[in-house]
Amino acid sequence: MGQRIFNFSAGPATMPVTVLETIQREMLDYKGEGMSIMEMSHRSKTFDAIVVEAEALVREIMGFSDQYQTLFLQGGATGQFAAVPLNLSQPGKVAEYIDSGSWSSKAVKEAEKLGKPFRVTAASKADKYRHIPTDFVVGKDAAYVHITSNNTIYGTQWQNFPDTGSVPLVADMSSDFYCKRFDPNRFGLIYAGAQKNAGPSGVTIIVVRKDLLARSPKDIPTIFNYQINAEKNSLYNTPNTFGIYVVNLVMHWIKNQGGIDQVEKINRQKAKLLYDALDGSDFYRPYADAGSRSLMNVTWNCPSEELEKKFIAEATAAGLSGLKGHRSIGGIRASIYNAMPMAGVERLIEFMRDFEKKS
């Protein structure tokens, strides 16, 4: 094995080394079963124990009540952009979307494409998504309110979640689920592609309040039907078995770190180090407004595009990978998900100081 580098990619993203080592160790023979987890029937007792445990851990770690159920589906957030309006729309009601960035916009466009009534209740597009739009009133005719909890491209994140009263709050948490403590029981539904804080790409975690399952109509694709997949405990069809196994391992890793509070504490330390370095410099300009900064994706610019290119090239050569900002806004982006060690952030800051000095 060569040397592992520090991977600041926005996702798929760095994973805990101990999780990778477990996968490696169990690859040809899962716990004496004589086969890989990938070769195992999804109807076997062994796999069933894995999916049942993962389902419970996903809820337990965040403190979901027993009114919620976890589903492991496929298709990522893009699939859920369709699944949410297909399942949760209601006759005579309108879905409300808060547009805080590109992914929110894509969710809106998918609802529109599918012909479901919707409105954009608040948006921060006018200031190039540098802040989270939190000032809005939910309509009485709202079917649900959809937010994107963290915006990977702009580096913004909801600091406090809105109170939507009796209207179900639905959140795409693909890029910040499991990064910090919050009250999950205020949500109607949370979904997340696993590939940032929870596992590999190809498995989508959905936690849904059980009373909402009754909304699923019969005439939508079965693979998207929350009610049917909930009744079958995510085993209506063959799921991404390997992906669910890895999610299970990552959930155990979070517990072993000391749980969500300890993970949050370290995430806040990592983010503070990096934002302090940006704020203490006239060379680097943070992209997101101070009140909307993300713990997961830190975005900034250098004085020129030329310097940004140089920064990225030299950082890559120094073993700091994946720092190129999203093509839509350019600049630099450091994604510091749960599995990014403090040492990676420290090394990055050291590199930033050296780069600034010599530039």
Next chain:
Amino acid sequence: MGQRIFNFSAGPATMPVTVLETIQREMLDYKGEGMSIMEMSHRSKTFDAIVVEAEALVREIMGFSDQYQTLFLQGGATGQFAAVPLNLSQPGKVAEYIDSGSWSSKAVKEAEKLGKPFRVTAASKADKYRHIPTDFVVGKDAAYVHITSNNTIYGTQWQNFPDTGSVPLVADMSSDFYCKRFDPNRFGLIYAGAQKNAGPSGVTIIVVRKDLLARSPKDIPTIFNYQINAEKNSLYNTPNTFGIYVVNLVMHWIKNQGGIDQVEKINRQKAKLLYDALDGSDFYRPYADAGSRSLMNVTWNCPSEELEKKFIAEATAAGLSGLKGHRSIGGIRASIYNAMPMAGVERLIEFMRDFEKKS
């Protein structure tokens, strides 16, 4: 590592050991990149090379012309049961389905659920799906003809594919893609969940004739839209990157075996051994009609349910796993996909002879 057993599971199923060893070796550091394949951006050059190569190998190994494109989507065959009618239905036309088993029936039910015009043109339900219904005429108003090329539950398989003229032939080949040579250029679209002959569950291979992409309407879920996913070379959204990587490895394994003709030759040898053993015994009764027998799933009964239970329990204890027939028909099922070695089939036959003798 403990001992590997012979895994006759219908899917997820046994995989080539050399593929598992490669995955194991590359788990923490893919070819000196300093990270796992699972941690790598799907927009990286390295991953792009993997998906582009896999896309080409999927076509090359079977001999698809350049009029076809491979897509790697998510959701398995169940997802495609919806995607096919959503994409390929046409105004004023009717989708035709050949019902050769449970999976065909599910495909029909999904088209019905989505309100697309369809008819069941031929079915073998009356004889409990012991044969493939090949005697039918395709209507002039057919949007497409859908078949299931291999029926895992009943152990039946199309021996020669039907001629549907100018009407696109669509096949669910989840359980026998890459098991034998056939002319793929007679098909409009082939889809397969990867978890039998091509990789792990969670990645769906679709090979579509490019002219059919124009049929995709705009108002369907993007994740299912063949045209959009084709334009973006399966990277519209984050795909199952690990799954695609494994499919790439399995395609290389097929080439290293000597290609599809050599794989077919061995599959025919394995199946012949097993069917000869069944035909040479009065104790075991094959389920499928002789003219419709599957190379991949061999199904049979013992003289009583009690003996079947005993057979399965003793086989499992002897390291022959996954032999229990599907709950809908009971009995015994040996799935002998590409990666099942001849030694596994020989050991099974030896076990069967011993079991018959002492029963």
